[in-house]
Amino acid sequence: MITEKDIQIIESYLSNNLSEQDSAEVRRRLKDDPEFRKHLEIIRDLPPAITSSSDAFRSDLKEIMANTQLDQAKTRILPLKKIIMAIAATVALFITVNLLIQDRTPQDLYATYFTIPPENISVRNSEEVSEILTQALAAYSAENYVQANEYFRTYLNATPEDQAARFFYSLSLMASNNFEEAKSNLLALKGKAESFNTSIEWYLSLVYLKNGLIADAKVGLTTLSSTDNSYTSKAQILLKEIE
């Protein structure tokens, strides 16, 4: 059984509060005494183990896994001929698109590049608030953006700090052609929602493009194209098309 004295010595050693002579004695014991070594390891590792938020994280993850439907489609292995045909079709499409883009307006480019992603929010908070957000997300997924906007607005009045909801609200506004309101919501998020900063930058650039604010669009697209992120190549292509 570890003694109170040993606990005190080990704690002092770990916090560098021992004299050189006492520290040397601890190092000698660590070399010769496996039990003492084990006790030091436990005393050292207990505080981070107990104050860690791993249990809370595990609980979050379990809830997410229980409430998230995965795509059940199996991966198929395509025969080589089909792969080659798919590549050829993509190349043909690319050439066609390139030929067509020469006289496109910013609004045309917006229409080409704006796609609305599926929502991926886990609904939390109180039951009442969650119900409104659930309705907003259901309307969003059903592409009923006008209805989604109303629900999002109500939800965000009660829970203005929900960045994910505000992000998808912005996309819903864009999809329903409410660009000024989309812009102000995206600007409110910019620099604050670390998890999806690049997405905010992308969609904000598209809003500027739609409104004919080419210089503002180029600033965002230049940032995206010069760093490694999910939008790098799209931003590079779009910048070339604008220029």
Add this chain to the structure above:
Amino acid sequence: MESMYTELELINGLKKRDVIVVKHLYVTYYPMIRDLIQKNGGSEEDASDVFQEGMVVVFEKTQDKNFNWSSSIKTYLYAVCRNKWLMHLRRQRTHNTTYLQDNVEVAGDQNVQRDIVHQEKRELMRKHFGFLGDDCQTVLRMFFAGNSMRKIAQEMGFTEAYAKKRKFTCQQKLIQAISLDPLFNELSAS
């Protein structure tokens, strides 16, 4: 669904327990882990457990200020889950397995093994901590969080001398329970 995140955004999001990022990681990487486990004798439930434990290891890694991410979350998570499943099979003693059926070369297995051992030891410490009485848990939790003995004494309604004594007896009990746990000794030997 196209990826919305850079590697750094994923790491930072995971570090902060951002629900959207965690969900994204689940949706994106769970099928790969499920595939690995089911191809190697495990059930869907096994896959779910291994994935959760693997994610906890990755999460704990993001809390380590000194850790330098040299591989992607995907690579690291796969390596962790793969090792966890191997360890599970060996512990069952029904297999003397040293390899799994997959086509993936996993680099840096020794570091991953070390990370898994650390995480399992911490789990074990939390388990034994949970067996302590409420008073012991409160005293030690406050102590580990850096509170002074005076503050602990005030909070618990003790004298400072009694709080010190209580802290020692609770700590002694906990250290003894952990050091006698066969799993702790097995992990230390691995």
